[in-house]
Amino acid sequence: MTMWKAAKSINLTQDGGVSNLCVKCHQPRPLTTSSSLSNGDVVDYAGLVTDPAATFYDNAVGNAAPNKLLPSYRMHVHYGTVGAVFAGTGGVEFTGSQTYSNSPHTAGASCSSCHMAAITGIAGGHTFKVRSGEGALTSSTTWNFNGCNVSGCHSANPITSSSTLWTATRSEIKALLNTLATKINVIGGGTDILHNEPSGESNLWAGLTTGNYDGYLNIYDPSSNPAGVWKNPGSTSSWTQAQKDTNNALPIFPSLKNVHLGAMVNFQFGLREYSLGIHNFKYSKALLQNSIDALTAAGY
Template sequence: MKTVKQTMLVVLGLLFFALQGCTHDDYIPVPGQDGADGAPGVSGTASCESCHSVEHKKPIIDAYNLSAHGIGVGGTKHIYGTNTTYADGSLNSNRAFCSECHSQEGYIDVKKYGKANPRGYDNFNSINCEGCHGVTHRSFNFTKDGNDYGLRNIAAVPQKINPTFFLNASPTGGVSSANTCIGCHQARPDSNGYYKRPVFEMNEKDASGNVVITGSGSTQFYRFWSQRKFADAVGPYPAGTTYYKNYSNTGTGVHASEQGDLWMGINGIDIEGTTTRLPAAKTAKHYTNSSCVQCHMDKPKAGTVDNGSHTMKLSFQTCVSCHPAPETLLTTFHAKFDTEVEKLKSALLAKSNYFIPDSRGAVSIKAFDSTTNLPFPTSPASGTTTATVWYQSRTDFPLKYVQAYWNYKLVIGDEGKGVHNPPYTMALIQNSIEALK
């Protein structure tokens, strides 16, 4: 057996060396005609390049730099992203909540993890391209599935004043690019969770756990309060043991920029005892037949660069499909809106025990202690170590007055002056005027 193996190895060795000497110099190819070229294929990145190219992105970036999102409110970036951490480890939690919409970092974390960092962010920026976009496309078959533009959120979003309920910009209950918008453009409470919608269902309580709305029927009341106490716990940080913070609901009213609520016809209050009823939610033509993107990211007018696209400013190109002269119609409607809002302001200010004009020409709540008849104190300020704890509550407001004020704040907080849902807006104003008679 050993001899056989040795013989096989010798044969294999000789064969290896023999093959090393083989050449193909004597090979002569058979001449023939060239074959026909195949049909040209489609570039594998062609559909991507329609968006992901400098040529496409440059005009979008220029447009965004003209938008209110790009330049900020009043030319300021209006960015909030951090919290004050007190020496005892507790937080003055007044900016982490704001960062959800007022910073790139907070907005992205909410979309990724469902909430912003309660500590806030040491470095924070205004929202830019990668705030709204930046994730992998859900599908690359744009022809079949549509282009989602890599938006971070196209599904229903939590309602900020009631996070167990979800808002959906899609009339069919599916997904919608407008859900990117209404994630922030909706009514929301203050950073401590106060400023609730003033209805019984919200079960609003003050900082000590006492209910704010009392009574029944025509004798329902709403209590405004201010309280100074140890800073609350904001997980994972402990409650204050040394530092104090001021809490109150004395500015009750929705935060500005609630365009989504009016567009969908939600969150206004149909005040009991009035005759004007509010249209049903999600029935407005602007909701069923249009969307945020269709109107605010339309094609710019020919020869212009300061409207449409990512400026978010109306170019009226879509509007003409329903309105022959949309710009004239808008001017007329805004004039009507201003007139009706002035009537509501007058009705509120006529209740001088409850409302006062403010320095901006709007209406504010007249918040004062019912015992001393003095305004709620603003000092000592939040974050001091003074042991003095004050709690003040004022004479209760009739609930329907507070609800009228909520409706007032809802309509004036929309810079569109009611155009997102004209029937709903006008009904809210009239309903509130009736409640104040």
């Protein structure tokens, strides 16, 4: 399958290629520019990398050209980042201290290998779950490691929820997500720009970061984010006067450089692949660490 206007492709050949059926849905959607301010084309991720200091969004200009895309609550790459992360492609690949490569899972396991393993409790089989329950991660969350502990994988040293290979991997990616979130939020000058939601009922990724971020921006939207703390720079023509007044009372959302946008995309990739690096630790770590490096180089 192809994505990013056929600039990127995924072909997971292991296990007869069955994972490609999963990835057909569980793939990210690229950010696209505004069809009214620009041509609605896919954002040039390569351009974010080659010119990180360039202005992507100028808040002094706001809802007008040459801005091509306005920040909003849902300025994101959708929810299916796991397919791209597992395949090791699709992120904004800044140059940094980490080399982009893939973990053995990418070539040696399929989605069903782990997600449809022999059932333990309510996880495995046709549930397609690898953990018990829904919502935020807690100390009582249990996992199904039957797909991990098979011949050719981890049978020699079976994985459990207390195994170092499991805990250290997830702890390292969580720490990188926390660090990257902190650097992204610096843009707000004391007010977080990332939206957080501690409820596991509303936030699929609650517990994956200390701040319980969900990948959205905390920009006001009377329907989607009525408690937003930043002024929405988009059109408000369909809003009530009270909603317009609420919006106008909020601080103006900061300008963004290419490096900021790229870091946000990679934060969404690292967060929304949902496993804290288990799917593809090497690629996840490279995206997150190199984004941190790029922001550090830019003075953040």
